[in-house]
Amino acid sequence: MPERFKGFMVCKTGKDQIETVVEERPVRELPDGEVLIRVEFSSVNYKDAMAATGHPGITKKFPHIPGIDSVGTVEESSSSRFSRGDEVIMTGHGLGVERWGGWAEYVRVPAEWVVPLPDGMTSREAMTLGTAGFTAAQCVQAIQLQGITPERGEVVVTGATGGVGSIAVMLLAKQGYPVVAVTGKESRRDWLTELGATRVIDRSDASSDTDRPLLKTQWAGAVDTVGGNTLTTLVRSMEHRGCVAACGVVGGPELPLTVYPFILRGVTLAGIDSAWCPDDLRAEIWQRLATDWKLDGLDRLASETDLSGVGDVVQRMMQGENVGRVLVRPSA
The missing domain is CATH 3.90.180.10 (Medium-chain alcohol dehydrogenases, catalytic domain)
Incomplete structure (x- = not known):
């Protein structure tokens, strides 16, 4: 030793x-x-x-x-x-x-x-994924568990240039989802398109200051890495039976919502906890990331x-x- x-x-x-x-x-x-x-x-x-x-x-x-x-x-x-x-x-x-x-x-x-x-995964690939990739994979899984298929419509990813966001864009695109990437970095729009985003929008377009309990429906699903007002906006603008997978807090911990998105539109807010994910599920997700969800590039x-x-x-x-x-x- x-x-x-x-x-x-x-x-x-x-x-x-x-x-x-x-x-x-x-x-x-x-x-x-x-x-x-x-x-x-x-x-x-x-x-x-x-x-x-x-x-x-x-x-x-x-x-x-x-x-x-x-x-x-x-x-x-x-x-x-x-x-x-x-x-x-x-x-x-x-x-x-x-x-x-x-x-x-x-x-x-x-x-x-x-x-x-896992077999088929290098150590460098494992850490390029790391907790960020593991979290992104859980977000995608949460959306799929709600029966949301690519045919349902666009899935939006906030904080898309970050670790979780960028890998979520790649995972969703690999499985055929039309992905809308949200970023405040104008210089990274082409990069996000190369990762698989079908559209790239400014972060101001994914956040609303209105206090209306429901907003115009836009998204079949969402991966939110930001929290705060961005997450509140996403929940209020989900399509019927949509799902928001939430895993970030950089935009703040507050979540001023009514129950209307949940009881009128059937929206699911899925919290993603990577640190203490059950060990059997943890091993399963790593195996998927090395096989059918393996990412190129x-x-x-x-x-x-x-x-x-x-x-x-x-x-x-x-x-x-x-x-x-x-x-x-x-x-x-």
């Missing part, structure tokens, strides 16, 4: 300020768990960016290592389910939140949190950084400037 590992540490100073540093720590300081994994890739998610800036709703103990995603190779295992050399995925649960996460050369976790890397979404560059990525993400997915190579 290695004696030390390198990680991206989030620290609180004596002045109650947040500082970050890349440093080595003893492996014995890693949390308890049956499986020790050498991390090949992690990724940067919005929750990670909040953890890296010391958000009290995410980071509760210091020092802390963010990274809710990781993929790598089993170094040690006391579980019969895994052996040294197995390639595995670790996303969600308490990783990077309740315990040290994937922005480090090693993570140690409970065996039940670990999913074997994932490289278009991904860039890479080492631990020394993560801080810059976090700042861009908090300012809404990131596009696609950023992978982290802890050992680079």
Whole structure:
């Protein structure tokens, strides 16, 4: 077993300020768990960016290592389910939140949190997807479970240049849905069309300030990564028996609605919880992403950084400037 590992540490100073540093720590300081994994890739998610800036709703103990995603190779295992050399995925649960996460050369976790890397999927593909792709896939599944087929009409995706949004556009397009991508980044319209969007609209067109309980119907389904007024607008403008899969809060947690979209139009609001998704469903979705839902061209979404560059990525993400997915190579 290695004696030390390198990680991206989030620290609180004596002045109650947040500082970050890349440093080595003893492996014995890693949390308890049956499986020790050498991390090949992690990724940067919005929750990670909040953890890296010391958000009290995410980071509760210091020092802390963010990274809710990781993929790598089993170094040690006391579980019969895994052996040294197995390639595995670790996303969600308490990783990077309740315990040290994937922005480090090693993570140690409970065996039940670990999913074997499916055949047909590379480690780089797994982290280009990561929690973002896993969340997007759950959103698409939620829409399909309501019986919404491509023939029903357009499915709108908000925050479409982000990790969840961009992968949702690709997944929906692969399955034949007419996809309307919503973005505030004018320069990314052609890029979204290349990903599969049939139309691209400005985010102002997906948000209404009126307080009317129902709006003109527009969408058969929706993947909302924003929340707040955008989500409120989508629910009020869904077609009859439409479904909104909601997974984001960057636009705010408030949801001022009446019951009318639900009891007059039969709208479904499906909340997507990726961190504590049941493990059997988690494994099923990863298998689908490696087989019938496998996406071509994932490289278009991904860039890479080492631990020394993560801080810059976090700042861009908090300012809404990131596009696609950023992978982290802890050992680079």
